[in-house]
Amino acid sequence: MPGGLVALLDDVAGLTKLAAASLDDVGAAAGKAGSKALGVVVDDAAVTPRYVTGLTPQRELPIIGKIALGSVRNKLLILLPAALLLSAFAPWAITPLLMLGGAFLCFEGAEKVLGAIKGEHHDAAPVEEGFVDASALEKAKVGDAVRTDLILSAEIMAIALADVAESSILTQALVLVVVGLAITVGVYGVVALIVKLDDIGLHLAQRSSSGVRALGRGMVKSMPVIMRVLSVVGTAAMLWVGGGILLHGAEVLGFAAPAEFVHHLAEAVHHAVPLGGVVAWFLTALLSGVLGVAVGAIIATAVHKIRH
DSSP, X not given: OHHHHHHHHHHXXXXXXHHHHHHHHHHHHHHHHHHHTHHHHHHHHHHGGGGGTTSOHXXXXXXXXXXXXXXXXXXXXXXXXXXXXXXXXXXXXXXXXXXXXXXXHHHHHXXXXXXXXXXXXXXXXXXXXXXXXXXXXXXXXXXXXXXXXXXXXXXXXXXXXXXXXXXXXXXXXXXXXXXXXXXXXXXXXXXXXXXXXXXXXXXXHTSSOHHHHHHHHHHHHHHHHHHHHXXXXXXXXXXXXXXXXXXXXXXXXXXXXXXXXXXXXXXXXHHHSTTHHHHHHHHHHHHHHHHHHXXXXXXXXXXXXXXX
């Protein structure tokens, strides 16, 4: 009996170690996959604040909460089952679908670049006019934001899935859940902070300390600059991530020359200059972005001709 108990305890200890190792693997894979989706995350954080413009300050955080809840539903109830089914029954389709998503990111980024060159502005939320009822306007804005989130979340989940495609279905599911929840909390936490910065600044500007008041006024005045910077960073992220996805996907499908050119050039720079790793990363991002602009401009031109 004691021997049997010892054996049972050994089995439990072994299972515990195996579970801990599996959790470590999931955490590492989730971190790696999440880092690869960083560009899409930046764009998500840059896009979302426009959906609360024009609303009263008291409704900003509740609206962001509703959008975040819709984002969780998108990731866990729609995209997670679809991704696991795809991985189980059509893994060959992951790379082509990922490339389609990358091409869409390039198109979106190129549209913004072309619009900026032409002097067009698309920063306002798309559902502003025709609403006299505040609740209807909020519902429309939330619905539009959740639909936009579905596209960006699909790209995030596809990037994460591609990075763990060789793992077991259970590991894939856990990684996608961890990535989806962590990114949702991170993105909408940052969005909440961004949209409330002006209110925080206004509150500080009313304090008795002159230094605190100056800080508050600076925060309020800096908000337009912050939003413009976010827009630029978001556009750049779309282009470099989209271009990078296309490079990697082409390499996986057998057309490796462009990716090898970028890799060899980055390696040469890495060994030739100080801070070579940082410079090589920027060079890779720049070349990926150039490819993203080129592909996106071609798609945008074709789409505009079809529309006309």
